[in-house]
Amino acid sequence: MKYKIFGAVILILAITSILSLSSCKKFLDQTPSVTLSDDSIFASLANVKEYLAQVYANIPDPYAARTGWNGHDGYYSLICDEANWLGEPDLGGEEFLYNTLSASYDGFEYLWPEWYKPVRTASDFISRIDGANSTEVTDYLKAHFKAEARAMRAIFYFWLLRLYGPVVILESPISVSASTDETELQRTPFDSCVNYIVTQLDSAYDELEAISTTSQPVNEPLDGEYGRVTSGVCKAYKEQVLMLAASPLFNGNSAYTSVTNPDGTALFSQSYDETKWEEAATAAKDFIDEFVPGTYDLFTETDTSDFMAAYDACRDVISTDWNDEWIFGKSMSSSIGTYTYNAYPKLVGYSNVTTGGSFMAVNQSMVDSFFMQNGYPIGNANSGYQQSGFTAFKAPFDVEERSTYNQWINREPRFYADVTYNNSYWLNQGSSATEVIVDMEYSGSSGKIQSDHDYSSTGYLVRKNITKGTDSRGWCYLRLAQIYLDYAEALNEYDPGNSDILKYVNLVRARAGIPQYGSGTGMIPAPTSQSDMRHAIHQERQVELFMEQVRYFDLRRWMQAAVTLSTPIYGMNIYGDGTDFYQKTLTKNISFTQRCYLWAIPSSEVRKDSKLTQNPGW
Numbered sequence: 001m002k003y004k005i006f007g008a009v010i011l012i013l014a015i016t017s018i019l020s021l022s023s024c025k026k027f028l029d030q031t032p033s034v035t036l037s038d039d040s041i042f043a044s045l046a047n048v049k050e051y052l053a054q055v056y057a058n059i060p061d062p063y064a065a066r067t068g069w070n071g072h073d074g075y076y077s078l079i080c081d082e083a084n085w086l087g088e089p090d091l092g093g094e095e096f097l098y099n100t101l102s103a104s105y106d107g108f109e110y111l112w113p114e115w116y117k118p119v120r121t122a123s124d125f126i127s128r129i130d131g132a133n134s135t136e137v138t139d140y141l142k143a144h145f146k147a148e149a150r151a152m153r154a155i156f157y158f159w160l161l162r163l164y165g166p167v168v169i170l171e172s173p174i175s176v177s178a179s180t181d182e183t184e185l186q187r188t189p190f191d192s193c194v195n196y197i198v199t200q201l202d203s204a205y206d207e208l209e210a211i212s213t214t215s216q217p218v219n220e221p222l223d224g225e226y227g228r229v230t231s232g233v234c235k236a237y238k239e240q241v242l243m244l245a246a247s248p249l250f251n252g253n254s255a256y257t258s259v260t261n262p263d264g265t266a267l268f269s270q271s272y273d274e275t276k277w278e279e280a281a282t283a284a285k286d287f288i289d290e291f292v293p294g295t296y297d298l299f300t301e302t303d304t305s306d307f308m309a310a311y312d313a314c315r316d317v318i319s320t321d322w323n324d325e326w327i328f329g330k331s332m333s334s335s336i337g338t339y340t341y342n343a344y345p346k347l348v349g350y351s352n353v354t355t356g357g358s359f360m361a362v363n364q365s366m367v368d369s370f371f372m373q374n375g376y377p378i379g380n381a382n383s384g385y386q387q388s389g390f391t392a393f394k395a396p397f398d399v400e401e402r403s404t405y406n407q408w409i410n411r412e413p414r415f416y417a418d419v420t421y422n423n424s425y426w427l428n429q430g431s432s433a434t435e436v437i438v439d440m441e442y443s444g445s446s447g448k449i450q451s452d453h454d455y456s457s458t459g460y461l462v463r464k465n466i467t468k469g470t471d472s473r474g475w476c477y478l479r480l481a482q483i484y485l486d487y488a489e490a491l492n493e494y495d496p497g498n499s500d501i502l503k504y505v506n507l508v509r510a511r512a513g514i515p516q517y518g519s520g521t522g523m524i525p526a527p528t529s530q531s532d533m534r535h536a537i538h539q540e541r542q543v544e545l546f547m548e549q550v551r552y553f554d555l556r557r558w559m560q561a562a563v564t565l566s567t568p569i570y571g572m573n574i575y576g577d578g579t580d581f582y583q584k585t586l587t588k589n590i591s592f593t594q595r596c597y598l599w600a601i602p603s604s605e606v607r608k609d610s611k612l613t614q615n616p617g618w
Contacts, residue, residue, distance in 0.1 A: 042128055045136040051125060052145050055152045056227070058118040062475050062549060064335035066342065075107075080552040081564055082366050085342065086457040086588055087359035087448075097569075099591035103600035103618045112164065112602050115156045122153035123172050140211050144222055147207035148229040151237070154200040157193065158241050162553055165250070165598045165615060166190045166267045186261040186611045190268050194245045198238055205234035219295045226322040227331025227474060232291045236327045236478055239283035243486050246276035246493070247557035249597060255616070262611050277494040284487035285500075296480045298511045299325040307373070307413060310513020311396040315417035317481075318465045318548070321473045327483070330475040337470040343462045345426065345438045345446035346454055353430035358446045359453070362419050362460035364570040364584060367407075369542050370415035375515035375524045377539065382524075384410060388582075398425040402437075405582050413513040418464035418546050422572065422581065428468045440574065441581040448574050457587050458571020464547045481508050481544055489537045496530035505537060508544055556597050565592035593617070 041051050065075055078084055079096035086094070095101045101108075129137075129146050137145075160167045169188040188196070208218035208231045221228040244250060252272030259267045299320065301312040317325055344356020368378055376383035386406035393404040396416050408421050420426075422444075426436040439445045440459045448455040484504040491498045506516035517526035517536070527533040538558070542551060555561040573585040595617025606612050 042132040042137075044133060045141070048129070048132055048137055048141075048145065051121070052149060055118045055122045055125065055149055058114060058156070059227075059330050061330050061333045061335055063333040063339040066338050076549045076552040077547045078360075080555055080561075081363055081567070081569075082546060082551050083360055083362050083462055084457060084569060084587075085359045085361065086569075087361060087455045088357060088453050096596075097565075097588065097590040099593055099596060101600070103603040103606070103614065105600070108600050109602040109604060112160070112605060115160050116170075118156050119153050119170060120173050122149040122156075123170060125149045126153075127172060140216070143207055143211045144218070147204040147234075148222075150200050150207070151204035151229040151234050154197045154204070154241075155237050157197050157200075158237060158244070161190075161193055161197070161241075162244055162557075163599045164601060165256075166193055168612070169193060169196050184609045184611045186263065186265070187267055187613055189265060190250055191245070194241055197241050201234045201238040201241070204229065205231050205238075208234070219291065225331070226326075227329060232287070232295055233328045235283070235287045235290065236483060239280060239287055239483065239486060240478070242276065242280040242283050243490060244553075244557055246280045246490060248559045249557045251276055253559070255594060255597075259613065259616060261613055267613065274494050277490045281487055281490035281494065284483055284490060287483055288487065292480065295324075296327060297324045298480055298507065299323045300511060307513050308396055310511065311413035311417055314414045314512055315464075317479070318476055319467050319473065325479045325481065326474070326476050327478045327480065329477045332472045333475055334472045336473060340466060340470055343420075343466045344428075345420070345440070345461060346450050347426070347436060347438075348445045348450045350430075350432050350434070350436055350445065353426075353432045353436055354428055357454045358440075358451075358456055358461065360462045361456040361458040361571065362462055363458060363587075364460075364572075365567070366542075366546065367415075367419060367421075367460060369539060370419070371412045371514055371543065373410045373412055373514065375412070375509070395424060397427060412543075414543055414546075418462070420461040420463040422459055427463070427466070440572070441577045442575050443577050455574065456571075457574065458569070459574050459581065460571060462547055476548065481511075482541075482548075482550065484508055485537060485541050485544065489534075489541075492530060492533050492537060496533065501533060501537075502526055505540055508540060512544065559597070561592050561597065562594065565590060565596075 041047050062076075075093050075096075078093050084093070084097070086097075095105060126146055126149050129142050129149070132142060157167065157169070166187040166189055168185045169192070170185075174183055208229075212218040212231070218231045221230055250268065252270060253268060254270060256268035257266075257270055261267065299313055299317040301309055301316065303309040303312050317323065322329070341356045342360040344354060344358065346358040347353055347355045371377055372383045372385055374382070374384060378385040386409070389406045390403045391406055391409050392401040393409040394401040395404070396413065402423060402425070404423065405421070408415075420438055422438065422440050424438050426438050429436050437445075438461070439447065440456055440461075441447050443449050446455070484507055488501045488504045491501045502517050506518070509516050515522055515524045517524060519525075527536045538554070541554060545551065555564050568589045569587040570584050571587045573581050573583040575585075576583065595615070598615040600618035601612060601614050606614050
């Protein structure tokens with residue numbers, strides 16, 4: 001069956017299975033290879049599963065992001081203030097950092113149509129699944145599959161919404177026989193997009209709850225295969241959508257007053273509505289009350305000390321596949337090796353060790369955001385932070401003390417789990433006859449002298465989610481700690497002083513092994529004003545969710561990106577050896593202007609559809 005959208009003819013295809021890493025075929029391990037006729041799609045359970053799997057197939061794999069967007073969204077952490085790979089300029093991303101993009105940029109051109117594919121497929125699936133062969137596809141499966149397709153369609157719309165703002169909402173595919181007027185479509189106003197997505201997620205949740213049984217609970221993935229929609233996923237993404245809608249970028253932003261459809265319909269509300277924060281907070285609390293701790297819980301580990309237990313948990317929460325904290329993610333990526341190579345040091349001169357590109361570099365501003373072990377930010381007079389000098393210090397990943405720059409001693413566990421710094425013991429010693437130490441000074445084993453492109457631009461490397469092996473595992477898109485911090489943020493915006501704000505921020509801090517806010521024993525003073533609490537929550541998010549594709553969207557929805565992402569990138573002096581290396585040095589000047597808050601609608605789509613309004617500045 002053929003359909004048209006935005007003037008293009010689309011042939012709806014089904015997909016066939018491939019062998020997974022286990023001995024049996026898995027639903028989410030299916031890739032496009034064989035076309036099924038339209039009549040055969042719903043004739044058998046196998047074909048129905050293959051068609052539904054196509055909706056999931058377009059979930060991006062951030063582990064694979066290295067050669068352009070190409071459906072992967074791993075760049076988000078590299079186009080904000082977390083990290084960069086400017087040491088490897090051929091990999092892209094500089095256009096964002098330098099603000100030299102046009103509306104025909106390949107990332108814009110790719111993701112818009114690429115994410116409408118599963119939207120179309122899901123809509124077709126929803127409209128036809130009830131007529132599937134009842135001999136093979138039971139009523140239970142029909143309802144479950146329909147709910148999965150409905151929720152995934154909503155999630156793809158949410159991903160489009162947070163990039164482009166108002167999008168075109170398509171509840172059903174457009175027939176190939178449709179007229180030009182029927183295929184030229186206007187964007188749906190932002191609040192209407194939000195309402196539609198939330199309604200669809202509510203419907204998917206209700207559809208799942210209606211078929212839930214003790215033997216087949218819908219808060220667990222069907223057939224035990226992680227990465228599929230559950231009732232928890234529906235409620236979690238409802239909260240995500242409402243958080244976006246409540247945030248300054250979309251809640252009464254006067255910068256978009258003149259953005260309208262050709263018929264004059266305003267695409268953005270100009271009235272600030274505090275109740276949107278209340279709706280987001282309520283959605284987060286509803287999720288917590290229903291699913292925590294029975295279905296989800298913060299990931300923890302035990303060790304010889306509280307500090308080491310916190311370090312272990314913060315190190316492993318992302319790399320331990322589908323632990324109790326994970327809510328939704330991309331299942332079983334086979335591109336771990338690509339991601340690992342980006343962050344592994346060069347290690348020239350060592351034998352029998354795994355080496356890498358040494359170019360996924362952490363920005364100095366991100367390094368400075370991690371708290372001290374005593375829970376204070378480095379700028380606080382009580383933090384004990386030292387800007388210069390060296391100390392014999394044993395990091396939690398090390399086997400002995402070694403000379404360490406004082407800026408990096410006595411930091412919180414998340415710092416040591418997430419950042420590789422100079423003269424540190426490498427996590428993968430391989431079979432080396434000598435200790436493998438990461439040396440990013442100019443003449444070091446991973447220094448700039450070793451390559452004209454494989455080096456860290458800042459003298460730091462990303463350590464988070466980097467392990468010794470490259471076996472397939474999932475990418476976590478959403479986990480419980482983010483829901484806790486969302487809830488605290490939303491509460492602080494409409495009900496500052498609510499005791500739950502500190503409660504849920506403190507749950508995250510306690511797992512991270514740093515003192516909680518409060519007046520009790522071992523606590524540190526809590527922020528006293530709404531603005532101070534807002535800053536504390538923002539910093540907690542920055543640290544806790546580092547390299548999880550969250551920060552880029554946070555800075556945009558808070559409308560802080562124009563300042564933060566126009567602040568120059570700094571790092572160590574990668575052209576220096578010895579003490580010369582340890583000088584804060586400008587890496588690059590970057591730029592983010594008002595137009596960057598919303599991605600450009602692809603110019604090719606605007607040319608095809610005269611009713612499609614372009615975003616401002618493009």
